[in-house]
Amino acid sequence: MFPSRRAFLCWALLPLLAACAAPPAAPLSPAIPTAALTAPARASATPQPSLPPSPTPWGLPERPQYILNVDIDYDAATLHVHEIAVLPNPGGQPLAEVPLIVEPRWLDAFELTALEVNGQDWADYEFAQGVMTITLPEAWATDAALHLELTYLLRLPATPGTLSATERQLHVANWVAALPAYAAGEGWLIHPPGLVGEHLVFPPADFDVTLRSDDDSVMLMAPGARTDLEGGAQFTLPRARAFTWSAGRDFITLVGDADGIPLQVVVYPEHERAGQAALDALAQAVPLYQELFGPYPHEGLMLVEASFTDGLESDAFFFLDQLYFIEYDGTPTNYLTTIAVHEAAHQWWYSAVGNNAALEPWLDEALCTFSELLFYENVHPSLVEWWWYFRIERFRLEGAVNSAIYDQADFLPYVKAVYFLGAHFLDDVRELIGEPNLLAALRDYRQRYDGDIASAEEFFAVLEEHSPVNLDNLRAYYFKP
Ligand SMILES: [Zn+2]
Structure with a gap:
């Protein structure tokens, strides 16, 4: 029977809320539930003369392709990013402009240094809070790929959050200048942050991310297939809505397997026992969810211990708050297990x-x-x-x-x-x-x-x-x- 056969009980509320949506760390203006992000924060430079529509020399991908090269200056907490985005037109009609979600702008963490559109330098864009709108040199045809090349600097804030540099690590979520999801009849799904929850909506994309650091002591923790390179590693993650990663100096990696799906749990060395418990829970949850819901959508799953509140789900990856590891009591009756399997279900x-x-x-x-x-x-x-x-x-x-x-x-x-x-x-x-x-x-x-x-x-x-x-x-x- 509804409302429920169980009585709702009132009990003292604990500080741990045990969900998985860490709000942005910086103070925000009052949330508005619309996509009305109008006031440009930075005026665009002089537009270049418009050109006749021309076919682009790049193939038309099935979904957005992001090729990212990142030079990490770990101690300065800065990332030098070169991004190539090859985008199919999702709108079903020619488009004169394209919005990109630039979430780090909410934290004052983003500085654009160069933009090319379809192979030419381009300055006709404007920012409105966390969105960069580029007015295109020619209409973006439905059968053509848009090719963007951006160079930018990310300065990771010290305040613990999903994009931050804390004493233990870098947390790097929602850092890519990325195309939002588009819904027929609704348009671009662009929403401002609320005071709670998550607000970003992305379509699946293919990520090819190379992370490099001059400092050999920096460990890279990222999802997807990994190829080690001189001074870094390349990660490829297809069909992902986001590419979230971390880097730090003092972690241990525990590995496991769930029906052939590689599992990695990367934790602070003092939390090995709790990390093993989280790994065991994932090794049980992933096969169960496959049986109940259908095949797991990626080739692996990585959990990284985090030094910000709660945690964050991402594709083939999630962050989990160190507090859950600290409070682990050797049993499955705690937040470490409940939240680990909750985050696994987000896949x-x-x-x-x-x-x-x-x-x-x-x-x-x-x-x-x-x-x-x-x-x-x-x-x-x-x-x-x-x-x-x-x-x-x-x-x-x-x-x-x-x-x-x-x-x-x-x-x-x-x-x-x-x-x-x-x-x-x-x-x-x-x-x-x-x-x-x-x-x-x-x-x-x-x-x-x-x-x-x-x-x-x-x-x-x-x-x-x-x-x-x-x-x-x-x-x-x-x-x-
Ligand atoms: Zn959740």
Whole structure:
């Protein structure tokens, strides 16, 4: 029965919130739930004369290609980046301009030094907060690749965050000047940061990233297939929405395997025992999720211990807060295990099937929280009641599951509505339609929207196809209109 067979309990709230969305570290202006980023922060230089449309000499890729060469000055916390982006037109019509997400601008960490468009120096662009809009020299035809070449400097802030240089390491997330996702009928999916949650929506792309450092003592930790080079390494990661990495001097790497998928857990040396526990949890979670949801979407999975709050999911990679390693108590009844398997589930619900993280964050977060429950039910059945209490029921739950990140100013109310009530909703769906129907719907949803950005309406359409009963009342209870 809904709302739930379990009573909602109120309990003292712990400082650990145990989710996976670290908000930007810098102070932000009040969030606005629109893509209205109008005021240019920097005027563009004189436009060059427009040229007649011409075919580009570069092949037309199936999805965006990013070739990045990064020189790391570790002690100065700066990255010198050379980026080549070869982009297919996602708009279905010729485009006169192209937006790039330049997230480090929110942290004052980005300095552009050169731009070429289709092989020519180009200065007709403007910045508006975290977006760079380039007015193109010629219309971007639907059957032509746009070739951009950018050179920029990233100065990583010292404040711990997803893009930062702390005492232990560099955290390098959302650093690439990248094309946002485009939705037919909606346009570019560009949203400003909220005070909670994540706001970026990217299509899958192919990354070829070379990281170099003059300093041999710097360890590179990055996803994808690795080829060691003189002074660095090259990483190739296909079909990824983001390429997130880290570098540091004092880490150990633990390796494992999940049904042939290589696993790496990279931790501070003092956390080897907790790192091994996280590795063991991933080695159990990934095969289970493959069985339940379909094939794992990448060739490996890397967990890197982080010195910022909570953690961050990325493609074939995630950061996990050192606090979870420090507090590891030798059992699976703690945040280290719950959050590690939550982040692993993001490889299906975020990396494979994307969603609008700003407006419909529940689509991946509720599914990942529910995936934690599936992990405990299958791997640690005696701890299922513990999981319900520890993760969900000790909090007083309220709010609409389909809250946008802009609906909440504090992290705990956001997590309670989107993650915890979201998991409750999915559990109630399971009770109503039966687990075989729910799992069939999840597999179908994954298969149908693999590589896409799915919407809540699309999720419900798949769910209803597999549901012998009407779900309207359940939906009305948990979701706002
Ligand atoms: Zn999450």
